[in-house]
Amino acid sequence: MNIRRYIEERLAEPLSKLAGRSVPAIVAPSARAGFGDYQANGVMPAAKSAGTSPRKLAEQLLATANLAGVAEKLDIAGPGFINIRLDRAWLQQQLSAMAADEHLGVDRPVQPQTVVVDYSAPNLAKEMHVGHLRSTIIGDALARTLGFVGHKVIRQNHVGDWGTQFGMLLAYLKLQRPDWQSGGIHIADLEDFYRQAKQLFDADPAFADAARAEVVALQGGNPDSRRAWEMFLDESMEHCRAVYKTLGVLLADSDVHGESAYNDDLANVVADLDKAGLLKESQGAKCVFLPEFADKDGDITPVIVQKSDGGYLYATTDLAAIRYRVGTLKAQRVLYLTDGGQALHFRMVFAAARQAGMVPEDVRLEHVPFGVMLAEGGGKFRTRTGGTVKLIDLLDEAQKRARAIVLAKNPELTAEADEVAQIVGIGAVKYADLSQNRNSDYVFSFEKMLAMEGNTAPYMQYAYARISSIFRKAGVARESFFGRAVELAQPEERALGLKLLQFAETIQAVASECLPNLLCAYLYDLAGAFTGFYENCPVIQADEPTRTNRLALCALTARTMQKGLSLLGIRTIEQM
RNA sequence: GCGCGAGUAGCUCAAUUGGAUAGAGCAUCGGUCUACGGAACCGAAGGUUACAGGUUCGAGUCCUGUCUCGCGCACCA
Structure with missing residues (x-):
């Protein structure tokens, strides 16, 4: 039983009748204990539009509203607040029902939704760092809560498993581990591996060429490159699994649906945008211009879906992902857990998708943004040497510290x-x-x-x-x-x-x-x-x-x- | 430059999205206890909600302007 909603519904109807139009009762837990348990604030705005005095309207409301057996006391206070003290017997009855309910009194939704929760999404070229922590933790909590409430939750780990940096990594893998084909490759420190590859890429033109060739080969479907790529991803995912296991999140391998999964659909996305009459070419790139993103001079920042060199961008991938989630997964609500810096990107992608008719009216696309993680003192979160902090190291330290604290307080706990x-x-x-x-x-x-x-x-x-x-x-x-x-x-x-x-x-x-x-x-x-x-x-x-x-x-x-x-x-x- | 977000107690954060006297924790000061875990509890002090206007019964919340910080601004994700 959602008490707040229950009272809201009980009061909104008579209040609307009195006001002559549909108005909310605006019910909330009381601001102060002395006021009672709940308060209704909707009388004041309703009185305004109905042209009567709030106190008079409040009196009329209390005369017509049926809260017998629910409220023990109803008061009108101040300019027109209604204070509600709930009936003790009613509370006991509700509480006893809660105690007898596996679901702790949380009502299932009348219409359960299919909700896609897109979270974590590490870049598989590197190891997970603190930047992935918030998305992973918040997304997981929301996935759990939505599932408990009674919705069908589909987790999506939109990992970064595609892009030009993989050319560099594959070229480096082949160089460092000529025996890579035999399998069983383990890269202890993925961060190091990436750094070394990047260094060589910047220093050695021959290696840079090899890396670029690797990108072309991979995109062209070369089986050899493809195998090396898969091997590398496997190894990288192993690092993620370790983090997920330590963290205890729900994400499993079956939730991984990375950028590369949409490769085959990217050309279709662009073609369909064209069919919808939204595609324009600008400076050699294929773009969608949406008037709502115009500045004061009328210049529109476009959503670029295909580069002048033919390559696709993350807006294209995100559009393909929207189609997959709406079309194949049948999502009615999609949550995107990323930092707030990407707000504009998602606004544009969502608008483009709607404009192109890829999303039915009643499907909700929600960017769920969050702020960045800072170090104490407010600075950027870095290691002492200025590098990025690996998530696994951070979690290890948290456990180490917790262990020390627990053992200091309760030395008998050594076994556990x-x-x-x-x-x-x-x-x-x-x-x-x-x-x-x-x-x-x-x-x-x-x-x-x-x-x-x-x-x-x-x-x-x-x-x-x-x-x-x-x-x-x-x-x-x-x-x-x-x-x-x-x-x-x-x-x-x-x-x-x-x-x-x-x-x-x-x-x-x-x-x-x-x-x-x-x-x-x-x-x-x-x-x-x-x-x-x-x-x-x-x-x-x-x-x-x-x-x-x-x-x-x-x-x-x-x-x-x-x-x-x-x-x-x-x-x-x-x-x- | 434009856009978005933020600015609340010494510090870290809330404030049910326009409701009553802006709340917690830490730190500070004071107090309680032979009851079920003192790893506890209670209390005090601490505020011009960045600043200036405005809207209305009512503004931390909405509007306008100013300042400060962060992020983003077509072919990275």
Whole structure:
């Protein structure tokens, strides 16, 4: 039950009737605890257009709206706010339903969608670096959340597996490993390999020629080059797999659908744009000019789909990918997880695709942008020597630090130290990223993300472990409380219960707005509500039936926390 | 130069997308506790939301202008 939406619907209809046109009730959780549980703000704008006073309209609304049994108290406050305090019995009823629901009260969508989530997308010419972290983490959290909500999620890893730099790499591979055909090639340091190839490319004209010839051969379908290319990709993907495994993301080999997959369709894309009458030649390049991208002087920045030398560009590939996703995968919504710098590119590509009729009206293409990752102090994220930081090294360090912290606090954990270090260290990296509004740039700090205080993964994991400890001490299994009805007698119990019930509206907001930070904020609030309960309401020592009731509240809290964290891709542990 | 994004407490970030007295955490200062994990909890202090105008019942949020920073600006992705 999405309480917010439920109240919104209950109030919007009578309000619209009174206002004489369709208006929203604008329902939100109360800004302050003293105001109640929810508030409706829609009366004031509605009164304006209806030509009556807000307070009068509010009174009429309360007279006609049917919230009997749902709200315990309805007040009109200030210029026309409606404050709603929910009925205790109703809350208990909802909470008991939540406790008996595997899905924690999150309603399935009336019309489930097929959602393509395009994320991670490393360049296979190099190793994954910190620049891929946000796309991978945020995209994975969204894929998990959308799937849980009830949509069909298709992950797409649009890897960079094509382009001129591969000529250089293949030429270098053949030079360095004359035995490459025999297979079993391993390149320990892909970054190094790339750098050396580039160096040679710049220094040795003969090698540069060989590299260019390799590009031509590869594009021409030369079997020998093709085999070397596949071998190289395989090796490069191995590096990615290691990162994905460490990170614990859903991405699998079957999700990889790289740039090269669209090669055969690029000429068709250009031909179809031509058929649609959108193609113009300019300075030898084939372009789409869209008036909406004109500057003040009327000069239009075109979408270039074919270079003057005949080569295609990433706009062309992206158009082909859109057709594949819409046409073959039947996507109704496509999310693109890339940094904000590509906003213009996607606006142009989406507009071109629409203009060309490649996308039905009701299919949504959404660029989900995020800010860049900065080092402490606000500078670019670099190694001490100024190079790019490999993602695998960063993750290793997070685990190392987490291990040290955990062992220092709890030396008995040596047996599980590696696993705990992985869960806490990786959880910290993910949570730190996800807990911020993805649009803003983000300052990376091991110290802050691994802190036990504040809105961090270790704090959340600790809160969870503490609840687990209650069940250990009580000698009962958490699972045995599944489906047990819950009562909310104390104020702290009521506050916790209400917060638990807000899981549904939070999850649905994350899924529609693509903002995982809303879930982090919710979980942190939930931990706070639990703390208030924990400090004021003894559980194990309480007399029955209070004891069982409180254990049931603890069980539901633990289950909600665990599910919430898992939707962020973060694991929990029973002891830490 | 043009376009896009950002500017909120000393620091790192929120603010339910136009709602009431702008909230957290860290750091600082003070306090609590023989109850279920002190890796805890409670409180105080800290703000002209970059600046100047405007729109309206109401603006951190929308509009105009200015300043600062970041990114992008046809044949890289």
